[in-house]
Amino acid sequence: MPAADRLPLGVRALRIFGSGLLALSPATRWIPAACWMSLTFILSMQQFGGSGTSSVLWGITSNGYHCFEYGVLALCLCLFAPRELGWPRLRARETVFVVGFVVLYGLSDEIHQLYVPTRTSSGLDLFSDFTGAWLATRAVARAGGVDYDARALVRIVLLGIPLCLGCAALANWGGDWFPWLVWS
Numbered sequence: 001m002p003a004a005d006r007l008p009l010g011v012r013a014l015r016i017f018g019s020g021l022l023a024l025s026p027a028t029r030w031i032p033a034a035c036w037m038s039l040t041f042i043l044s045m046q047q048f049g050g051s052g053t054s055s056v057l058w059g060i061t062s063n064g065y066h067c068f069e070y071g072v073l074a075l076c077l078c079l080f081a082p083r084e085l086g087w088p089r090l091r092a093r094e095t096v097f098v099v100g101f102v103v104l105y106g107l108s109d110e111i112h113q114l115y116v117p118t119r120t121s122s123g124l125d126l127f128s129d130f131t132g133a134w135l136a137t138r139a140v141a142r143a144g145g146v147d148y149d150a151r152a153l154v155r156i157v158l159l160g161i162p163l164c165l166g167c168a169a170l171a172n173w174g175g176d177w178f179p180w181l182v183w184s
Contacts, residue, residue, distance in 0.1 A: 010157065011150050014143050021079055022086065033076035037105065040069055044109050047118045059172035060165065066106075066125050067132030067164035074102050074136035087145025095137045102133035114184050123181035124174045128167040135160040 007015070021032060077098045081088035090098070106129030113119040135156060142153040175182040 007150055011153055018143055029079040036073050036076050044112055060168045063171040064168035066128035070102050070129040071132035071136035074098050074133035078140045085145045088140055090137050090141040098137050099133045103130050121183040124171040128171050131163055131167045
């Protein structure tokens with residue numbers, strides 16, 4: 001592993017954040033996920049509308065939050081993965097569990113939004129949720145432990161940005177192309 005002072009600033013920041021989360025005891029590892037899920041639920045109840053919410057920038061921004069929001073939830077759930085060298089070891093089974101849980105929670109959020117005035121519910125948002133969770137699990141796997149790879153982590157972050165923007169664009173305008181995926 002390279003010396004910490006030679007790592008890119010973003011990689012160092014992710015490793016510091018991850019190390020802080022990993023310091024949680026097994027009895028308290030559920031707290032970040034529960035808090036983040038609660039915040040997601042509260043934000044999902046917010047009603048939007050009015051000036052400025054129909055712009056292209058608003059559409060990309062509001063839909064772009066899905067990748068970030070559900071990526072953070074995936075990060076929190078990675079705390080439950082088995083550890084090697086003190087870091088979550090995300091094999092295929094653990095990745096499927098984390099991403100699957102996130103998508104199921106995202107589905108419950110979309111169902112919840114069916115009952116919130118001015119909100120829409122869409123399967124395209126679930127694709128954004130999946131993308132954010134998958135990118136987060138890949139970043140966690142490369143940020144430390146036996147699969148540590150700083151260059152791969154940088155690539156994941158740099159490729160993740162356009163992927164998330166693409167998901168946001170699809171969620172924003174994809175309903176015109178795939179109307180069966182918009183549920184409200």
